[in-house]
Amino acid sequence: MSRIKxxxxxxxxxTLYNCxxxxxxxxxxxxxxxxxxxxxxxxxxxxxxxxxxxxxxxxQAGLDLSTYVNVRFASxxxxxxxxxxxxxxxxxxxxxxxxxxRAVIDKWVTDGYLEN
Numbered sequence: 001m002s003r004i005k006x007x008x009x010x011x012x013x014x015t016l017y018n019c020x021x022x023x024x025x026x027x028x029x030x031x032x033x034x035x036x037x038x039x040x041x042x043x044x045x046x047x048x049x050x051x052x053x054x055x056x057x058x059x060q061a062g063l064d065l066s067t068y069v070n071v072r073f074a075s076x077x078x079x080x081x082x083x084x085x086x087x088x089x090x091x092x093x094x095x096x097x098x099x100x101x102r103a104v105i106d107k108w109v110t111d112g113y114l115e116n
Contacts, residue, residue: 029099029100029103030100032104032107035111035114036104036107036108036111036114037108037111037114037115037116038068038071038072038108038113038114038115038116039068039115039116040116041104041108042104042105042108043068045097045101045104045105046071049091049097049101050065050091050092051065051066053092054066063078065080068115072113075105075109075113076113081105081106081109084096084097084102084105085102
């Protein structure tokens with residue numbers, strides 16, 4: 001009997017976890033053909049949408065996104081990309097960025113996190 005309870009608990013937990021991290025399906029966005037670089041393209045997006053909370057001497061959640069190195073690290077090893085695409089818990093908290101803006105960040109990742 002306890003095996004059934006444990007199994008039910010795990011099943012319910014996994015179901016609830018999956019429901020809380022809904023990822024957006026992108027609307028039609030024109031593919032970006034140019035190479036995307038941090039200084040030319042991504043830095044302005046991060047500055048406008050992230051650094052007000054995730055910058056300065058006491059960044060929220062200990063996540064400082066004020067430099068190329070930190071943004072790259074958060075993209076490669078952290079939760080940054082999932083959060084900017086998350087419907088239920090988006091970053092920025094004011095709402096999900098437009099698909100075209102998120103596409104720039106995705107292309108930067110695809111292009112290899114180029115800085116200059």
